[in-house]
Amino acid sequence: MKHFLDDRRLLRGPWQAFERDVARILMHAGFDDVRVVGGSGDKGADVIGVKNGEIWVVQCKHTTTAPPTKHAVQEVVDAGTYYGANRMLLATSRAVGGGVLAEIERFRRIGIKVELLDPARLAHLAQEVSEYAKSRRDLRPYQQEAADRFREGLTDTGRAQVVLATGLGKTVVMAEVVADLYRDGLIRENRVLVLADKRELIRQLQFGFWHQLPKWVPTHMLSGDETPSFYDGITFATVQSIIGRVDDLPSFGLVLVDEAHHIGSASFRRALAALEPPMVGGATATPWRGDGFDIDELLGKPLVRLGISDGLRQKYLCEVDYRLLADNVDWEFVQEISSHNYSLNQLNKKLLMPTRDDEAARHIVEAFRSEKRRGGIVFSPTVDHAESFAGTLRGYGLRAESISSRQEARERDRLMAMFRRGDIDVLSSVDLFNEGVDVPDVDLIVFMRATHSRRIFVQQLGRGLRLSHGKDKVIVMDFVTDLRRVAEVIELEKAAAGPIERLPLGHNLINFRDASAGNFMLEWMKDQADLILREGDAQLEVPQFEFPPAPQPGGVQ
Incomplete structure (x- = not known):
């Protein structure tokens, strides 16, 4: 063979x-x-x-x-x-x-x-060695359905798109379809191109495909520092490398785009226009784009769509214990001036105040130990914060390190290997974990970074949703005390349809020691969420309300 x-x-x-x-x-x-x-x-x-x-x-x-x-x-x-x-x-x-x-x-x-x-x-x-790796995965029922429909779309219309939430197996589905098409001799000239926007992603995609591919299908990488010596089989490439060498490339019978929400960018559209593949497909967990481009124009309507709520309901994703931790609320301000309109920035300063890193670290360490967590990821606002916050966590006794683009790729690989082995308790980062990182044992996610992008928020949350042996749930500790961010969480939880993920996060998103304060804030946020998410510094009105005296220190847990 x-x-x-x-x-x-x-x-x-x-x-x-x-x-x-x-x-x-x-x-x-x-x-x-x-x-x-x-x-x-x-x-x-x-x-x-x-x-x-x-x-x-x-x-x-x-x-x-x-x-x-x-x-x-x-x-x-x-x-x-x-x-x-x-x-x-x-x-x-x-x-x-x-x-x-x-x-x-x-x-x-x-x-x-x-x-x-x-x-x-x-x-x-x-x-x-055996034709297939022993680690080859048996497809779950929804994955088999997605693979069947994906293949049918490619062979019948030349276009196919599947939307699967993080943790539901996009790579497995794509790899199984490619292997199936190879077995049936349906790939023109036996050449496949898999595109992504980062070198780390194509590297991980190649390793992920190996689990499903027969050993007679070779694989290659095309990036800024590597060019294949031949192209038979599957080439994993960054879109930037394709644009720079499109005149030197052979034709491909199939082009797949991972994290397909990127396909609407100018670079991906230029690459596809130059390659003109007879079949093009893509998979993503987050099909919406900030610029409003509809990726269905290039890939067709999603043939399968399974979101986070579907995965949770069918027990293919782990349960979410979401804890939105806010700081002290100036209830005197609320009581005395609640009949006035205030801008979003003013309310953020008066109602919610930033949590100090030291206090946040104490809460994280307490949860990590009392809840017997195995591994955590902290999303920081900057690389400097990620480095300093890792040091703060180490001061409380956790084995914590920061990981960022400042480090060489080999150092990041070393840290990831230590993290997967359990030699590191918590990794802090900015956005290296947004896409394409498989860390199923992670059972603690911490948000220290504000983002008003639902796509980024869902991607980061998804890092903790994968099932793993002995994993009971993922605890999410959200320290982003910003009304717009709180509104995003509530809107995600409320959304029942459309392109926004529905996250069943429970009924106690904001947990106050003073229950009446928590109930008021949650109900007010539900009423104001849509307004808060609008562009600009919205004018918001806090309704008059007779608050009982808040116990000291009157903080929020």
């Missing part, structure tokens, strides 16, 4: 694709966890895999002319020591010379075993 690691990859690379193909062999071989870690700061490792509790470290050497030097052996030994590996392997695209073999023998004599994966052994492994 044909396989993805053939002579074209061994001879022509590129080296990044060679590393990924080695990782894919481990995935098909049944490894529990496989990561590509090669790059700056990798300590000599390129691929790390875990199988039966053992850590395997692989150093990959792709050379186009001369064989690798003996120094590669020292590199894999250093990497094995750093990562505490049980097995150390050197994978090469060319047959090795006597220098490498002598170095392997030298280490053997001192009790250190380095295994060699030369081209012959790599080809043998690729031939012997």
Whole structure:
């Protein structure tokens, strides 16, 4: 049977694709966890895999002319020591010379075993591993329906769109449809292009597709720093790289757009117009765009639409325990001047005041420990805040780190690996977790950042909605004490139809120690939500109300 690691990859690379193909062999071989870690700061490792509790470290050497030097052996030994590996392997695209073999023998004599994966052994492994990875997912009933309709739309009309909330398996559906079309020989010239707007997304998409693809479908990446040496199979590309090289690309029988709400942007429309694919499809969790562009114009009406409420109702998403934490309310102001109209900014200053980070951190740590949380994400307003707030959380004893675009990609990979292993309790970030990050064990979401975009809000909330073994619910702690933000939450909770997500967040969105205050604020917000969400600094009226004396300190929990 044909396989993805053939002579074209061994001879022509590129080296990044060679590393990924080695990782894919481990995935098909049944490894529990496989990561590509090669790059700056990798300590000599390129691929790390875990199988039966053992850590395997692989150093990959792709050379186009001369064989690798003996120094590669020292590199894999250093990497094995750093990562505490049980097995150390050197994978090469060319047959090795006597220098490498002598170095392997030298280490053997001192009790250190380095295994060699030369081209012959790599080809043998690729031939012997199963056609599909053992991690291949069985589709849930709604996923099967979505896949069937998605395929039907592509083959019948050349267009298809599915809307699936975060955590419901957009990648699985797209990958299964592509695999199905390949099996039936329905992809023109056997070439597929998968587009996204960020390099991190296409990297994760490629890994996600591997679970569903047969091993005879090769995969590639096209980005600013990598160009495929051939295009048979599936190419995962950033839209920016396509625009810059459209004249040099072959034709593709199918183009898929992940996070398809981006398809309305000028760059995506330019790319699709230049490529002119016979079939184009897309999947998204948030189909609405801030500029009002209707993505149905390019993809057709959604063939399947499942939102967060559908996933919760069908038990495919975990339950949400939403806690909107507000600060002290100036009830004297409300009682004395409630008959006047006030602007949104004035009311924000008088009714709701920003929570101090130290107090917010104390609440977060208390919830993390008392509710026995496994992992949390904090959405911060700025990178500086994310860094400082992580330090504040560490001061309270949590293992917290910040992750941002300021860091090199390898450092972000290291932090994500530690987070997934449970070595980090909480990660703080600005927007790196908005799209395409699969962290199913996250059971605590904290909002410290105001956003008036429903799309961003739902994407960030979705980071905690995935099901995971032993996960009972996701706790959401919202410290954004801004009337417009509160109105967004209430509007989302109230919405029954249309393109806005319906979030069943319960009846106690605002929890006050003084119950009468909480009831008043919630009812008033329900009445004012639509006005608050309008553009500009709206004039709002607080109704007259006889408030009972508030207990000291009169704060909000």
